[in-house]
Amino acid sequence: xxxxxxRRERVRFGHCDPAGIVFYPRYFEMLNALVEDWISEGxxxxxxxxxxxxxxxxxxxxxxxxxxxxxxxxxxxxxRVAITRLGRTSLTLHVEFAGSDxxxxxxxxxxxxxxxxxxxxxxxxxxxxxxxxxxxxxxGVNPS
Amino acid sequence: xxxxxxRRERVRFGHCDPAGIVFYPRYFEMLNALVEDWISEGxxxxxxxxxxxxxxxxxxxxxxxxxxxxxxxxxxxxxRVAITRLGRTSLTLHVEFAGSDxxxxxxxxxxxxxxxxxxxxxxxxxxxxxxxxxxxxxxGVNPS
Amino acid sequence: xxxxxxRRERVRFGHCDPAGIVFYPRYFEMLNALVEDWISEGxxxxxxxxxxxxxxxxxxxxxxxxxxxxxxxxxxxxxRVAITRLGRTSLTLHVEFAGSDxxxxxxxxxxxxxxxxxxxxxxxxxxxxxxxxxxxxxxGVNPS
Amino acid sequence: xxxxxxRRERVRFGHCDPAGIVFYPRYFEMLNALVEDWISEGxxxxxxxxxxxxxxxxxxxxxxxxxxxxxxxxxxxxxRVAITRLGRTSLTLHVEFAGSDxxxxxxxxxxxxxxxxxxxxxxxxxxxxxxxxxxxxxxGVNPS
Numbered sequence: 014x015x016x017x018x019x020r021r022e023r024v025r026f027g028h029c030d031p032a033g034i035v036f037y038p039r040y041f042e043m044l045n046a047l048v049e050d051w052i053s054e055g056x057x058x059x060x061x062x063x064x065x066x067x068x069x070x071x072x073x074x075x076x077x078x079x080x081x082x083x084x085x086x087x088x089x090x091x092x093r094v095a096i097t098r099l100g101r102t103s104l105t106l107h108v109e110f111a112g113s114d115x116x117x118x119x120x121x122x123x124x125x126x127x128x129x130x131x132x133x134x135x136x137x138x139x140x141x142x143x144x145x146x147x148x149x150x151x152x153g154v155n156p157s
Numbered sequence: 158x159x160x161x162x163x164r165r166e167r168v169r170f171g172h173c174d175p176a177g178i179v180f181y182p183r184y185f186e187m188l189n190a191l192v193e194d195w196i197s198e199g200x201x202x203x204x205x206x207x208x209x210x211x212x213x214x215x216x217x218x219x220x221x222x223x224x225x226x227x228x229x230x231x232x233x234x235x236x237r238v239a240i241t242r243l244g245r246t247s248l249t250l251h252v253e254f255a256g257s258d259x260x261x262x263x264x265x266x267x268x269x270x271x272x273x274x275x276x277x278x279x280x281x282x283x284x285x286x287x288x289x290x291x292x293x294x295x296x297g298v299n300p301s
Numbered sequence: 302x303x304x305x306x307x308r309r310e311r312v313r314f315g316h317c318d319p320a321g322i323v324f325y326p327r328y329f330e331m332l333n334a335l336v337e338d339w340i341s342e343g344x345x346x347x348x349x350x351x352x353x354x355x356x357x358x359x360x361x362x363x364x365x366x367x368x369x370x371x372x373x374x375x376x377x378x379x380x381r382v383a384i385t386r387l388g389r390t391s392l393t394l395h396v397e398f399a400g401s402d403x404x405x406x407x408x409x410x411x412x413x414x415x416x417x418x419x420x421x422x423x424x425x426x427x428x429x430x431x432x433x434x435x436x437x438x439x440x441g442v443n444p445s
Numbered sequence: 446x447x448x449x450x451x452r453r454e455r456v457r458f459g460h461c462d463p464a465g466i467v468f469y470p471r472y473f474e475m476l477n478a479l480v481e482d483w484i485s486e487g488x489x490x491x492x493x494x495x496x497x498x499x500x501x502x503x504x505x506x507x508x509x510x511x512x513x514x515x516x517x518x519x520x521x522x523x524x525r526v527a528i529t530r531l532g533r534t535s536l537t538l539h540v541e542f543a544g545s546d547x548x549x550x551x552x553x554x555x556x557x558x559x560x561x562x563x564x565x566x567x568x569x570x571x572x573x574x575x576x577x578x579x580x581x582x583x584x585g586v587n588p589s
Contacts, residue, residue: 026496027477030314031208031321031374032273033497037217038189038315041182045459061519064175064458065465073181077221083276086319087493129176132227170352171333174458175465175518177353182459189315205375208314209321230463231349319496320561325505326477329470352463361469365509371564417464420515 014109016093017152018055020047024088034083040118041076043092044108048124051094056144069138070127074103077121084110084117096149102126102134104145158253160237161296162199164191168232178227184262185220187236188252192268195238200288213282214271218247221265232256240293246270246278248289302397304381305440306343308335312376322371328406329364331380332396336412339382344432357426358415362391365409372398372405384437390414390422392433446541448525449584450487452479456520466515472550473508475524476540480556483526488576501570502559506535509553516542516549528581534558534566536577 022043030036048071053060063069084090090110098105108120126137137145166187174180192215197204207213228234234254242249252264270281281289310331318324336359341348351357372378378398386393396408414425425433454475462468480503485492495501516522522542530537540552558569569577 024493025478025481026318026492027324027326027474027481029319031317031319032214032216032276033319034216034276036189036315037220038182038185041185042459045180045182046457049457049459059519060458061456061517065518070176072176072178072227073224075221075223076181077219079219080217083216085493086497087491132176132178168349169334169337170348170462171330171337171468171470173463175461175463177463180459186315190313193314203375204314205312205373209374229349230353231347320502320504320564322504322564324477325508326470326473329473333468333470358464360464360466360515361512363509363511364469365507367507368505371504420464420466 014093014095014107015152016095016109017148018047018051018094020050020092022047022090022092024084024086024090026086029086034085037080040078040080040110043090043110044120044122047092047094047108048106048122052141055094056141056148058141058144063138063141064129067138068129069135069141070129070132071124072127072132074123074125075121076123079119081116081118082112082114084112088112090117096145096152097121099145099149101136104137158237158239158251159296160239160253161292162191162195162238164194164236166191166234166236168228168230168234170230173230178229181224184222184224184254187234187254188264188266191236191238191252192250192266196285199238200285200292202285202288207282207285208273211282212273213279213285214273214276215248215268216271216276218267218269219265220267223263224261225263226256226258226261228254228256228261234261240289240296241265243289243293245280248281302381302383302395303440304383304397305436306335306339306382308338308380310335310378310380312372312374312378314374317374322373325368328366328368328398331378331398332408332410335380335382335396336394336410340429343382344429344436346429346432351426351429352417355426356417357423357429358417358420359412360415360420362411362413363409364411367407369404369406370400370402372400376400378405384433384440385409387433387437389424392425446525446527446539447584448527448541449580450479450483450526452482452524454479454522454524456516456518456522458518461518466517469512472510472512472542475522475542476552476554479524479526479540480538480554484573487526488573488580490573490576495570495573496561499570500561501567501573502561502564503556504559504564506555506557508555511551513548513550514544514546516544520544522549528577528584529553531577531581533568536569
């Protein structure tokens with residue numbers, strides 16, 4: 014995949030269940046934190062300001078997940094984000110978490126831009142759209 | 158849908174985010190708890206014994222989720238489970254969470270039966286298979 | 302203890318860690334849910350309305366916890382709430398979770414009534430104060 | 446306080462509740478992660494190996510928490526760990542989370558070293574005891 018953002022996260026004790034592997038709802042907490050960090054640090058648009066004072070929501074409309082291999086406490090996951098589609102009011106991401114043995118989990122997530130007053134879809138604010146567009150263009154020409 | 162198990166759950170303060178609506182990773186905690194209750198109470202097979210002393214795992218292989226409408230603190234969700242497909246080592250469920258305004262979230266989840274020693278797929282144990290088969294047959298003739 | 306509210310909760314797979322016992326942050330999620338249910342169902346004051354439209358907060362100011370015995374997946378916990386002290390703007394609770402072998406966890410929690418506009422302390426609203434006073438009186442004369 | 450370990454963590458969207466502030470059970474997830482990182486990175490003893498293959502547990506026996514000021518989404522917390530007391534089978538920590546306006550949360554936590562076979566107390570393994578002793582000595586002479 015052509016990733017536009019990458020970071021690493023270690024699987025914690027608190028992520029794991031009595032089977033000794035990641036309890037799958039914790040993967041979605043990791044996914045949400047990754048998207049938050051990508052927007053704040055990768056795109057340079059403060060997620061806390063966006064969802065706080067600016068009252069712009071980014072709820073998930075659909076999320077398809079394949080769990081390919083198990084992850085255990087202490088494993089390091091390489092987490093990568095790619096833009097699949099950028100619409101007027103929605104954004105589709107492909108995200109992969111990989112371990113030393115290959116792909117662990119793959120997500121296809123559709124996020125919708127909403128107003129937190131009305132919870133209705135609205136166009137992306139100009140700064141976020143510009144940052145997403147730049148990221149998408151950079152992704153195309155920098156295969157990674 | 159022809160549900161084989163139904164229960165109700167109230168959306169809690171701790172499920173919700175600063176936007177005042179359910180933080181989506183919490184829906185997956187609800188889903189996991191629902192499947193646990195269905196197996197223990199609906200099918201009569203103790204989930205705690207299954208995953209504890211019996212060392213039978215039921216990890217999720219894939220999970221497709223559509224988020225249709227938002228849920229707020231205090232909302233009551235009707236949660237319904239249906240069997241879509243029962244295989245030799247895997248089980249596909251369709252699960253819906255509905256509010257007073259209709260469908261809120263729909264999940265299609267593939268669970269795989271594994272050994273918790275090896276984390277490899279294995280056939281469902283006989284009692285679980287029998288209970289699943291009975292449930293699937295009852296579902297077919299009792300449209301709900 | 303003279304409890305004014307009691308309910309039972311089964312320890313879930315998702316509450317437990319790779320050691321097979323409850324991961325302690327999950328006990329605090331259980332505690333928060335218990336207090337929520339006590340206020341809504343025991344006192345008859347909707348917690349969702351209180352913290353939602355009424356903008357009354359009940360944050361925790363201090364919380365002392367003793368973990369006496371471990372809890373495992375599938376265990377049933379009897380959860381009991383008692384009022385230790387009712388002040389003008391604060392409430393002290395003693396909460397116990399017990400299993401078949403006796404006390405598992407004991408909490409002493411100070412909750413403060415706040416405005417969610419300002420996050421500053423304020424007096425309890427009249428209906429909540431009346432319900433708390435009635436509960437405290439009933440607790441005194443009905444040793445349980 | 447004389448801290449022996451310090452790191453920073455940003456308050457995330459997923460840590461916060463509909464009141465827009467940290468939902469207190471999330472502080473305990475942060476605390477557990479901090480202790481995990483301190484042991485792995487600060488002391489150089491892999492927490493994942495300790496609780497996994499080495500079967501050494503570090504459950505919490507008591508935990509007293511003061512919540513001094515609220516934290517909001519986007520706030521940066523400085524998290525500091527100090528050893529208060531090092532016993533043969535137990536360890537008492539004082540932990541503080543501070544924001545730009547001062548102390549937010551203070552924890553006094555007693556951890557017990559156990560066998561994960563029996564869940565009974567046992568002496569700290571030699572490498573962990575040595576690392577804790579060194580840390581405690583360094584803490585005394587390096588006031589911070």
